[in-house]
Amino acid sequence: MHSHIPEPLRALVEQLSRLPGLGPKSAMRVAMTLLKWPEAETRRLGxxxxxxxxQLHLCSRCGGLSSSDPCAICNDPSRSRDTLCLVTEWDSMLTLDEGGFYHGQYxxxxxxxxPLERMDSESLDLDRLVRRLEEGEVRELILALGATLEAENTASFLKTLVRKRFPHIRISRLAQGIPLGAEVKYMDRETLRQSLQYRQDI
Structure with a gap:
């Protein structure tokens, strides 16, 4: 970075360039745009x-982002407590729930x-999963992990883990209307609805 750039601007650009999709040049453009905003706007952003x-934290039940604990979904008494849908990330949960066709827990x-990205079983929230299953309410665990190779490997690992400790729990997966290599959060509503409706035991 140019040596004549003022230190506050340099520090901001370095921070912004850590965000996904922002390199040093893009970060500099963002910083320069912020400098052109009215002061009240930049202060509101900060x-x-x-x-x-x-004000945001992780829900102790599902692990999703929420301003309350438990979150609104986990705290909803109208939702079925005997099905637990396992997703990889919070945005996948939002995508599934926006469809309005699943009324269980997440x-x-x-x-x-x-393994190549150093994501092993220690990186997964298995403790939270085991605690939820130990409560005894869940009768079916739905794996909504996508159709990638990593998702298949994870599903196989989870099937072994759950069958060993909770043999009475049905384990199912989304039907394979999801294209190979696809992630749940990128699926359209109808594909997700059918995948969930026609889910398969594994």
Whole structure:
């Protein structure tokens, strides 16, 4: 970075360039845009980022982002407590729930097994999953992990883990209307609805 750039601007650009999809040049463009905004707008953005850390936390039941604990979905008495849909990330849960065709509970696994990316079983939220299953309410665990190789490996690992400790729980997966290599969060509503409706035991 150019040596004549003022230190506050340099520090901001370095921070912005850590965001996904922003390199140093893009970060500089963002920083320069922020400098052109009215002061009240930039202060509101800064306050919003600050409040994000203070007011959002992980739901103790599902692991999703929420301003309350438990979150609104976990706290909804109308939702069935005997089905638990396992998704990789929070945005996959949002995509499934927006469809309005699933009325059970969720749990966010936090990723998939991917040894090349150093994602092993220690990286997954297996403790939360085991605690939920130990409560004894869940009768069916639905694996909504996608159709990638990593998803298949993770499903196989989870099937072994759950069958060993909770043999009475039915384990199913979304029907294979999902294209190979696809992630749940990118699926259209109708494909997801049919995949969930015609889910298969594994």
């Amino acid at each position: 306050q919003g980022i600050h409040d994000l850390r203070d 749990l966010i696994l936090g990723g998939l097994l991917a």
